[in-house]
Amino acid sequence: MLTHIPFPVLPAPPSWFPGHMLQFARALPGVLARTDVVLELRDARLPLTSINRNFEGAIQKWRKERGRVAAELPTDAAGPSTLALQRPAPSRGLVCERIVVFNKRDLVAEWGIEPFRRAMAVKYPDQKVFFASWNRQRDIKTLNDMLVGIAKSNPHIPEMNVLVVGMPNVGKSTLLNALRTTGIPGPTSKALRTSSQPGLTRALSNRLKLSLDPPVYSYDSPGVMLPFLGNGDPGAERGVKLALIAGIKEGLYDIEALAAYLLYRLNVLDPVSPAYLRLLPPGTSPLTDVYAFLDALATRLCMLQRGGVPDQARAAVWLINWWRSEGGLLAAAAPAPEVGAHAHRRGWGFDLEWEVGAGGAGVQDPTAVQKRMEECIDRFERSAAQEERAGGGVSATQEKKRVREELLAKRAARTRARLTARRGGS
Incomplete structure (x- = not known):
């Protein structure tokens, strides 16, 4: 047995944040306005690293606008499934559900899944957690039933829209293809292109039908990386x-x-x-x-x-x-x-x-x-x-760009003020 495992020397992280990622990040609040359920995919091998905190602000604003706030749930011996369902009902008849899907569960040891699920229920009681793998039909069927159940419990909405978000290459498109195959009877063609390399999906997809009755539709989205990975x-x-x-x-x-x-x-x-x-x-x-x-x-x-x-x-x-x-x-x-x-x-x-x-x-x-x-x-x-707190989410280059944009904005404001003063004087 290895009793001492030295940590390797690692290089500084590169910056990889193409324009289509920035474009989608800016459009996310508008997309959420027509979304009822957010499926946030994370990689089960990196259950914490694959959290994209850039999504949090937009998602929390969406929840607040729909009258959904984080519930104060007990952290006793109740199971995670019980904790996940103890939530306040959304106001104004609006559906607002967030499901965190840890994809590729077949690539992590089974003995840790249930303890981690319970740990997540304790630390993030407002998040419904689900482990899945696209090649495990039981997982796909359970997730499909979960989405259909949400739609059936809200019969006042004519159709339910699901938005799938996550970092690049966590399996968003592959999972949606599997959900569509399970939810639509008969032969179903592959609707979304998939790749083992990140960045194939570069724009919000057209609506995909996941269920006929009740009608459930979904959007696939580009994988969004962190603009800066940290110092x-x-x-x-x-x-x-x-x-x-x-x-x-x-x-x-x-x-x-x-x-x-x-x-x-x-x-x-x-x-x-x-x-x-x-x-x-x-x-x-x-x-x-x-x-x-x-x-x-x-x-x-x-x-x-x-x-x-x-x-x-x-x-x-x-x-x-x-x-x-x-x-x-x-x-x-x-x-x-x-x-x-x-x-x-x-x-x-x-x-x-x-x-x-x-x-x-x-x-x-x-x-x-x-x-x-x-x-x-x-x-x-x-x-x-x-x-x-230390500004680790912003690189030196990004900070210089922000300072320059603020300087240009101040100059523009001063110019407008001078023009206004001249017009008033004349």
Whole structure:
């Protein structure tokens, strides 16, 4: 078992915020005005990092305009499904529901889903949480029934509109295609194009019918990245995480930096027998040095340069592609690691990790895991608030642009004032 897993050195995050993202972010309040249900998709592997706080202001304003405020719900032993349904009714007959869908649930370990669901119910009692994967028909059917149930409970509206939002490449278009196939009887053609690369959807889609009776329609939206990923280590780690799930345009990151962070995360997920060991010769022990690992992997795959030198760059590319296509499933399907005799780090997904003391509570104790996850959420919220206070959500370039725009606005105001004074004097 690995008892010490060093954190890798990560590069500063790049900026990737194309014009179509800014355009949709500005149009979001107007789109919400004709929306009844918001499906906010997040990646189950990054349940906290894939939160886009730029959506929060518009969504909270939408909820306020429709008379829906956050409910003060109990945080006792009631299950998350009970908590999610204890909400005030919207005023003026307007439907206002927000469902947070953690997509790609098949890529996270099953033992952590229920504890995390309960932790979310405690920390965010006003959010209805659902885990899904487009290739699990039971999940799609349950989510479709949830949307149809909301429509049937509001018979006063002639049709219900659903808006799907989220960061790039969290699976919005794929999930909508699956919902449409489930909700519409008979053969249904694929309505939305999908891609493994981010940024394919660049504009709000036409309305898609998800249900005939009651009529439920949906809009697909462009994935919107954060304009600035942050300063220091938090911003660097946030960028690498999003790059690993292909949420950032390919080529903006050094591939060996991604491999180093992936190695770290796979070690945290299973410090006893990480998923990558099946790629190496039998009997190989877990590794923490990325260069030693890439040498071993390149040798194993016969990726050698002239003179028999292992090709680390090719091995890093192969590793990332393996993890996205197969390794993620293997890591999620691995049995939950047992508590060892030594203190070590334990993780679930790429956002939650905690220290486990020798002989401490293991994954067999869901209550203890839930408590650890709640602590991770608290740390995330404190860190986000601290970044916000320190201006971490705005880059130096964006700050210079804002100052310049304010200066130009002041100059324009002074010019208008002088013109007005001259006209008044004459």
